[in-house]
Amino acid sequence: MYWRKTVEEADLRFEELKGEWTDQYVQVNPEREELRRFQGIVGRVVTVNCGLKALVDFQDGGWYDITASTDYRTKLDPATAKAKYDATKNSAQPIPEKQG
Numbered sequence: 001m002y003w004r005k006t007v008e009e010a011d012l013r014f015e016e017l018k019g020e021w022t023d024q025y026v027q028v029n030p031e032r033e034e035l036r037r038f039q040g041i042v043g044r045v046v047t048v049n050c051g052l053k054a055l056v057d058f059q060d061g062g063w064y065d066i067t068a069s070t071d072y073r074t075k076l077d078p079a080t081a082k083a084k085y086d087a088t089k090n091s092a093q094p095i096p097e098k099q100g
Contacts, residue, residue, distance in 0.1 A: 014048065021045045026044070027040070028043070
């Protein structure tokens with residue numbers, strides 16, 4: 001039964017992170033070397049996967065999986081961030097504009 005309890009706890013953690021991060025506007029932690037290429041760019045968390053990674057759209061046509069933790073990114077004020085986020089630049093459009 002230990003295994004079942006562990007799976008249930010993992011499912012709860014997944015649902016908790018998914019609810020906390022989905023549709024949030026974020027910026028990466030520039031101190032994380034692997035994330036510096038996204039520094040200063042507003043991203044939107046599309047969802048959280050079962051591996052507890054947030055899938056983030058940085059307006060370049062791709063989604064990037066980044067650990068769902070404030071050690072890796074910070075949430076932004078939705079009103080301010082929405083003005084800096086161009087939803088038409090992502091790949092989840094019915095007919096996306098050609099990337100330049």
